[in-house]
Amino acid sequence: QVQLQESGPGLVKPSETLSLTCTVSGGSISSYYWSWIRQPAGKGLEWIGRIYTSGSTNYNPSLKSRVTMSVDTSKNQFSLKLSSVTAADTAVYYCARDSRYYDILTEQWGQGTLVTVSS
Amino acid sequence: EIVLTQSPATLSLSPGERATLSCRASQSVSSYLAWYQQKPGQAPRLLIYDASNRATGIPARFSGSGSGTDFTLTISSLEPEDFAVYYCQQRSNWPGTFGPGTKVDIK
Numbered sequence: 090q091v092q093l094q095e096s097g098p099g100l101v102k103p104s105e106t107l108s109l110t111c112t113v114s115g116g117s118i119s120s121y122y123w124s125w126i127r128q129p130a131g132k133g134l135e136w137i138g139r140i141y142t143s144g145s146t147n148y149n150p151s152l153k154s155r156v157t158m159s160v161d162t163s164k165n166q167f168s169l170k171l172s173s174v175t176a177a178d179t180a181v182y183y184c185a186r187d188s189r190y191y192d193i194l195t196e197q198w199g200q201g202t203l204v205t206v207s208s
Numbered sequence: 209e210i211v212l213t214q215s216p217a218t219l220s221l222s223p224g225e226r227a228t229l230s231c232r233a234s235q236s237v238s239s240y241l242a243w244y245q246q247k248p249g250q251a252p253r254l255l256i257y258d259a260s261n262r263a264t265g266i267p268a269r270f271s272g273s274g275s276g277t278d279f280t281l282t283i284s285s286l287e288p289e290d291f292a293v294y295y296c297q298q299r300s301n302w303p304g305t306f307g308p309g310t311k312v313d314i315k
Contacts, residue, residue, distance in 0.1 A: 134306040149303040183251055193299035195240055198251035
């Protein structure tokens, strides 16, 4: 059973860049889409974007200008960078593995990490 | 972007009762609709995909139906562990979008 673990700073200052990494264990990172999804406290879920192991990406148009995703297959990791953050970016950030057979469907999630944007 | 709405916002029921949750899409998503369960402090868990297919390990008391713009998640007899928030999600168009959720709480 694959496991995903998010890591990164829990506190980011406004206007700076949020950086998170997801480490995949118990399975290969190859041949899957890997996603980032966030959830502000007490609110719903927002798909930030996804990356294939080839490096191909799809970003949510609402965040596209600020998002960069990358993948490091040698380390079984993928990463998220979100620039120019504001308080509205405060949320629990989840990394997830998408289904191999069904597009835009997540099957396995990390536990999530809370990122607070505050000075 | 496809907008999903869910009703009711909160459903108060007792263990053993039947729960019926609704999800409506702003445009047709065919059968490309999934349901997730989320408990406090946990990540969402996939229950149903493509409207009516249970994910691996999901009990038979969970069932889904619908197509086009109107979908239903039914829990035939609520177990104590089923009290949670349920989200629908469309995978017809990128980006996948989620509904605002229905909270099923204990009456």
